[in-house]
Amino acid sequence: MKPSRVTRILEEWSEVSSRARRPEAAPRPAVVRNSFPVATLAGAIVIVLAVVAGGVWLGHQAVNGVVGSSPSAVGSGPSAVGSSQSAVGTSPSAVATATKSPPAATARPTPQPTVGPCSPNQLSARITLWEGAAGSRIAHVELRNTAAHPCIVEAMDRPQLVDGHGSVLIDGPPAGPSTTLTVAPGGVLRALVEDSNYCGPTPAAPVTIRFVLRDGQRFTAAPLSPSDATVPPCLGSGSPSAISMRPWSK
């Protein structure tokens, strides 16, 4: 049956809007550092004094007669320059301090830790959204590395729709070899899992997604809610059920 115009528009709306790129970081208001007024003002005064005094001193050297007409300014020159140098003198030392670390790090390279595959017990998955599309349901799943070190996951797993007892409602195809992703500590990956055509009895809540790794290990996403029983609509008991995932991605 041809989908209605409303269905087509809504499906397209859903598809297009789901491709919006999330900002890389959670927005926060711009912060003005407390030290800003004092430090900047002091720095500005020092620089102005240094420029003025330096200019006056150079002018005195070049055109002595002209500068000589303002002795007080000339008189203050060296002391001002002296003070500015001492103040400015902090900058190179600060720079030197700041640049000390990289050479030290270069001199003593830290060994690269070996990044191994993520163990299911260090992964925390959860469904963040169920989307309805014509004839299917799409779970947005988030996967977080809860360990203190990076680890590697394969981009594709075998997805299964499971009920509250852990029974498989719809089984996905076994995962073949796929690309891998390194997940930083606290890093998050996302994937979409789409299922369709469930014609069985009402499942026990909560319904969720389980991911079976290639080596047989598995982890289960936390359901959207304890009472969630989202299953795709029955399109016909003669047709097979299906579940598939899009690869994990950052």
Add this chain to the structure above:
Amino acid sequence: MAYAESTDLAYVRAFDAHWSDVFRFALAWTNDWSAAEDLAQDAYLRLWSHRGRIDWSRPVLPWLLVATRRLATDRFRALRRRLLAPSHSPSVDGDPALHVRWLDVAAAMADLSPLERTALVMTAIEGATYDEAAQVLGTTAGALRAAVSRARTKLEDAR
């Protein structure tokens, strides 16, 4: 500063979990991609400024959606003239093909009011109940049901 750290973490988690929901809600309301991005950003900034008063043990998405709607309403009041003009965003997330698709969808949805559009999206796409959507949109389930019905009729009749 365990408290500050915990609210900070909760904020980041809310961003990770719900940014897409907030954006789509804002998109449904405004029918304008750039405005929706701005609204989502502002809604999170509002959440950030309220993070010390939020009950993080409860779902935060309804709070975010209500904040988004209020921001959108304020913004529409203030900037109605600008928003009635065609969108000047050169492309949707730098993807010209997606941009063209978006223009078609936006045109199809343009005859709907913000309430009709958002009510339809929330109930038909996001799977919200009429009661849930009505609560977020500050109306009654009956009014929301009528808005969804009007939206469907408008979309079906538009040729």
